[in-house]
Amino acid sequence: MNNYKPMYRYQQRPPFYTLLFLSLQYLFITVSWQFITVSIVSATNANQLTKESILSTTLLVSGVVTFLQARSIGWLGGKQLLPPSSNPAYTGASLLAVHTGGLPLLYGMTLFSGFLEMLASPFIRLVKYVLPNKYIGLIVMLIGFEVAGLGLVRLLAYKSSPHYLGNLTLGFATVFLTLFIQVKSHSLVKYFSYIITAILGSIAYLVVNGANQNFAPLIAQVSWIQLPTFSAFLHWHFSFALVTPFVIASLISVCKVIGSVSVLQQLKVEAAVVPDYTNISKANLADGLGTFLCGLIGGTGVNASSTCMALSVETRVNNRYVAYVTALMMAIVAVCGKLMFLLLMIPSVIIGGLLIVLGSTLILYGLKMSLKAIMEDNLALIIFCLALVIGLSRGVFIEFYTHLPILAKMLTESEIVTGTVFVVLANAIMLLCKRLLRWHNK
Amino acid sequence: MFEIDKVFYNFDEKPNWMLSIIIAMQYVVKFAILLSLILLLARMAHISTMDKYNFISLTLFFAAVSTLAQTSKRLGAGMIFPAAISVPYYAAILFAVQHGGWGYALGMTLVGSVCQLVLIPCIKRMRIFSMACLGLVVFLVSVWLCELGVKQIFYNNQLGQLLIHAQMGTLPVKIVSDRHHMFVGIIVLVYIIICWHAKKPWLKMTSLLVGMLLGYLLSIGASISPQVTQLIHQAPFFKLPYFHLNTLHFSWRLLPYFIIAAVMSALEAIALITIYEMFNSQHYVEKPSYKRAHRCNVFSCMINMITVAFGAPPTTIVPGAISNSFLTGVLSKRIAYLYSAFLFLLSLSPKAILFLLTMPAAVNGAGLIVLGVVILRYALLIFLRENLFTRRHSISMHTKLLGTALAVGCATLLVPGSDQKTLHSVGLTNPALVVGIFTYCILFLVLIPFGKRKGVLHE
Numbered sequence: 022m023n024n025y026k027p028m029y030r031y032q033q034r035p036p037f038y039t040l041l042f043l044s045l046q047y048l049f050i051t052v053s054w055q056f057i058t059v060s061i062v063s064a065t066n067a068n069q070l071t072k073e074s075i076l077s078t079t080l081l082v083s084g085v086v087t088f089l090q091a092r093s094i095g096w097l098g099g100k101q102l103l104p105p106s107s108n109p110a111y112t113g114a115s116l117l118a119v120h121t122g123g124l125p126l127l128y129g130m131t132l133f134s135g136f137l138e139m140l141a142s143p144f145i146r147l148v149k150y151v152l153p154n155k156y157i158g159l160i161v162m163l164i165g166f167e168v169a170g171l172g173l174v175r176l177l178a179y180k181s182s183p184h185y186l187g188n189l190t191l192g193f194a195t196v197f198l199t200l201f202i203q204v205k206s207h208s209l210v211k212y213f214s215y216i217i218t219a220i221l222g223s224i225a226y227l228v229v230n231g232a233n234q235n236f237a238p239l240i241a242q243v244s245w246i247q248l249p250t251f252s253a254f255l256h257w258h259f260s261f262a263l264v265t266p267f268v269i270a271s272l273i274s275v276c277k278v279i280g281s282v283s284v285l286q287q288l289k290v291e292a293a294v295v296p297d298y299t300n301i302s303k304a305n306l307a308d309g310l311g312t313f314l315c316g317l318i319g320g321t322g323v324n325a326s327s328t329c330m331a332l333s334v335e336t337r338v339n340n341r342y343v344a345y346v347t348a349l350m351m352a353i354v355a356v357c358g359k360l361m362f363l364l365l366m367i368p369s370v371i372i373g374g375l376l377i378v379l380g381s382t383l384i385l386y387g388l389k390m391s392l393k394a395i396m397e398d399n400l401a402l403i404i405f406c407l408a409l410v411i412g413l414s415r416g417v418f419i420e421f422y423t424h425l426p427i428l429a430k431m432l433t434e435s436e437i438v439t440g441t442v443f444v445v446l447a448n449a450i451m452l453l454c455k456r457l458l459r460w461h462n463k
Numbered sequence: 464m465f466e467i468d469k470v471f472y473n474f475d476e477k478p479n480w481m482l483s484i485i486i487a488m489q490y491v492v493k494f495a496i497l498l499s500l501i502l503l504l505a506r507m508a509h510i511s512t513m514d515k516y517n518f519i520s521l522t523l524f525f526a527a528v529s530t531l532a533q534t535s536k537r538l539g540a541g542m543i544f545p546a547a548i549s550v551p552y553y554a555a556i557l558f559a560v561q562h563g564g565w566g567y568a569l570g571m572t573l574v575g576s577v578c579q580l581v582l583i584p585c586i587k588r589m590r591i592f593s594m595a596c597l598g599l600v601v602f603l604v605s606v607w608l609c610e611l612g613v614k615q616i617f618y619n620n621q622l623g624q625l626l627i628h629a630q631m632g633t634l635p636v637k638i639v640s641d642r643h644h645m646f647v648g649i650i651v652l653v654y655i656i657i658c659w660h661a662k663k664p665w666l667k668m669t670s671l672l673v674g675m676l677l678g679y680l681l682s683i684g685a686s687i688s689p690q691v692t693q694l695i696h697q698a699p700f701f702k703l704p705y706f707h708l709n710t711l712h713f714s715w716r717l718l719p720y721f722i723i724a725a726v727m728s729a730l731e732a733i734a735l736i737t738i739y740e741m742f743n744s745q746h747y748v749e750k751p752s753y754k755r756a757h758r759c760n761v762f763s764c765m766i767n768m769i770t771v772a773f774g775a776p777p778t779t780i781v782p783g784a785i786s787n788s789f790l791t792g793v794l795s796k797r798i799a800y801l802y803s804a805f806l807f808l809l810s811l812s813p814k815a816i817l818f819l820l821t822m823p824a825a826v827n828g829a830g831l832i833v834l835g836v837v838i839l840r841y842a843l844l845i846f847l848r849e850n851l852f853t854r855r856h857s858i859s860m861h862t863k864l865l866g867t868a869l870a871v872g873c874a875t876l877l878v879p880g881s882d883q884k885t886l887h888s889v890g891l892t893n894p895a896l897v898v899g900i901f902t903y904c905i906l907f908l909v910l911i912p913f914g915k916r917k918g919v920l921h922e
Contacts, residue, residue, distance in 0.1 A: 165870065166870070166873050166874065166877065167877075169870035169871065169873065169874040169877075170873075170874045170877030170878065172874065173871065173874040173875065173877070173878055174877075174878055174879065177878060196867065196871075197905075197906065197909060197910070200863065200864070200867060200906060200910060201909075201910055203863065204860050204863065204910050205910075377867065377870055377871060377874065378867065380870045380874070381863075381866040381867040381869065381870035381871075382866070384866055384869055384870050384873075385862060385863070385866040388843075388846065388851075392843060392846060392847050393847065395843070396843065396844065396847050399466075399660075400660065402840055402843070403656065403659075403836060403840070406609075406836040406839045406840060406843075407832075407836060409606075409839075410606065410609035410610065410613065410832065410835065410836070410839075411613070413606065413610065413873065413876060413877070414610060414613040414617075416876070416877035417610050417613070417614075417876050417877060418613065418614065418617050418618070419879075421617045421618065436877075
């Protein structure tokens with residue numbers, strides 16, 4: 022049985038090895054998203070030093086934000102274990118910025134996006150008026166579907182490889198092994214299923230595909246110590262043409278923070294049926310600050326990692342000491358180039374398999390959060406079902422959504438935003454109709 | 464609390480003739496678009512125009528026979544199960560037509576039907592499929608149905624009047640969407656949802672038909688092209704179908720695709736009949752209705768064997784039909800008789816068939832979304848009643864497996880278009896269901912030892 026009671030309370034200090042392995046899992050999950058930053062820097066013609074610096078800065082800022090989220094200083098941080106990672110929502114916008122105006126434009130627009138996200142924080146408290154609590158689970162479910170979808174895409178990514186079938190089998194074996202450990206183990210090992218699977222999977226990948234010929238020359242190119250060069254400082258550019266994609270990225274980030282922190286609040290305090298929006302607002306401010314800092318000193322946009330949140334749900338951990346150690350590990354990896362390179366070499370199929378398991382955890386938890394409340398109201402149930410379908414359709418019919426007019430495109434940029442916007446609109450219409458009916462009956 | 468939809472007329476009750484005709488017409492109009500699939504098949508199989516008409520007539524004829532037989536308490540399930548072309552077999556048949564020919568498609572469908580005959584008792588003995596798993600099947604089927612509806616609204620020009628384009632040999636290749644039709648589709652969707660919640664039962668019962676007719680009227684002028692009008696004009700008004708036995712072929716290579724189709728058909732039948740049983744009895748059913756599903760399935764398979772022998776594609780209960788019964792709340796056998804009568808009449812008139820097929824895809828899509836949502840609620844009800852996700856402190860091992868299957872199944876819908884096409888091209892009509900169920904079965908068989916399976920399913 023997988024208990025949802027917290028394994029360690031927020032203030033409780035776990036034993037050293039448990040702390041170490043739990044933090045390693047978070048580090049591994051966070052670094053696995055660095056491939057987004059890698060894909061963005063690969064599109065630039067910057068030198069090796071700048072590229073390494075961007076990767077280092079992004080991870081370093083992630084570490085700082087992880088610490089801030091857990092420690093909470095003033096209005097910054099929601100006292101949650103919520104490490105940020107490179108955000109897929111920024112991929113398209115950042116690539117566009119890099120192609121249009123190079124790195125200065127990327128930094129400038131990332132800075133702007135972070136500022137926007139921070140600006141949204143005071144207004145998060147108003148969300149409760151437009152998005153009833155019973156629909157929060159829907160956002161979590163949609164995050165889960167997005168994560169699982171990304172996982173499946175990464176499993177199918179080796180189509181051109183001669184070992185396609187072997188890699189596909191390996192990906193699904195990862196899913197099986199993770200579940201196997203979680204289901205069969207009765208000791209602490211079950212909570213480390215992800216790191217165990219990642220290590221075993223990587224070894225199996227090497228057996229199936231053989232060692233990468235370019236590995237030795239590539240790792241030789243990377244320096245042992247790489248400190249951020251702060252190359253972005255005072256080199257920011259701004260383009261009005263790119264405002265829309267970065268506003269969209271901010272919107273997605275805010276939605277993800279709302280969903281993630283709501284789940285973590287329930288994990289921390291079981292009686293927390295109603296989300297604490299002040300806390301979410303603080304978490305969002307810290308999250309926005311992360312992106313802002315990345316833009317300020319030269320990194321790519323980061324956002325609360327939903328996969329880390331899923332890991333917290335799976336391991337029942339929302340502990341500040343784990344956050345501190347994870348933050349420290351991130352900082353170490355950020356300044357040690359070779360270590361980061363090694364972590365980045367974890368095969369895509371293995372990460373894909375793990376993402377599927379984490380996605381399924383989020384789907385289950387989302388259903389758990391909303392199902393009972395939703396089933397009590399017939400009309401809310403229909404809105405929930407429709408929002409789920411419309412949200413999913415964003416991932417199914419990408420081509421249609423990308424050709425929408427600019428405003429509609431902004432409100433339908435990802436599964437999460439599409440589903441949330443639909444719920445907000447449908448709920449508003451429902452309330453309006455009820456008011457009108459009541460007025461008519463009077 | 465969500466309550467099971469109200470039944471206004473039971474199996475033996477008789478609604479007035481006017482209402483009966485409207486509801487029966489609702490089924491006919493809703494499933495007419497499925498006939499376009501038959502035409503697409505005929506085109507792939509290089510069948511001549513006159514034979515195409517016969518092809519459709521035969522399918523309609525056997526669907527009518529199947530619907531009539533299912534209403535009989537001695538022969539069939541003793542319920543109203545309006546039949547239409549079998550969706551799980553469709554992609555497999557298309558694959559067989561492309562890689563062998565029509566003879567192979569028919570022969571392999573016959574083999575698939577034979578397999579399907581024995582599948583339900585086997586599934587019962589396997590002790591894998593609990594109520595929660597049937598909830599998973601209903602969830603994946605309904606989500607797929609809804610996504611199909613969304614596709615018909617968004618890409619209405621690609622799917623609209625598929626039959627006509629298939630006839631003309633000018634299937635559109637460019638994916639475009641018509642804003643006007645999309646707008647009409649959304650209006651129809653809103654109308655049906657509003658009427659669904661109306662206090663007056665007749666509004667609820669007729670919501671789908673009235674909504675679709677409203678959509679048809681709104682898009683008139685923009686929907687029927689001159690070529691289509693000409694084609695309808697050329698089609699004969701009356702034509703008797705002719706029956707002749709076809710040559711059937713067998714191929715080992717095609718066997719897996721048809722076995723998958725048979726398994727999916729059987730599973731869909733169990734899941735749909737179980738929720739139908741819930742609706743019929745007006746309270747939650749604790750166990751899958753294997754007995755009724757088996758009776759329904761046996762008869763459906765036997766009809767299918769005769770159908771394919773005469774060269775027509777198989778028919779079965781479609782999820783939309785069950786959903787439509789929930790939406791209307793009318794289970795009277797009079798509806799089944801009238802539906803069959805309409806199908807018989809329709810099978811005699813190619814002109815009427817073509818006319819029905821001019822229904823814009825966006826309008827049909829709106830109906831499909833509502834029908835999907837209707838049964839999606841039942842999937843969530845099963846999840847809730849089986850106490851899967853609402854336990855305060857724990858998630859069971861079985862739930863974990865179901866969650867993973869759900870994630871993988873739905874993620875299949877989210878993979879890029881090229882991968883989707885690959886899944887369809889290997890004979891999977893609903894890849895989400897196939898991949899989801901396959902994942903569940905493998906996880907269950909690998910992770911749960913034989914001795915503990917019964918306990919796990921009931922924990």
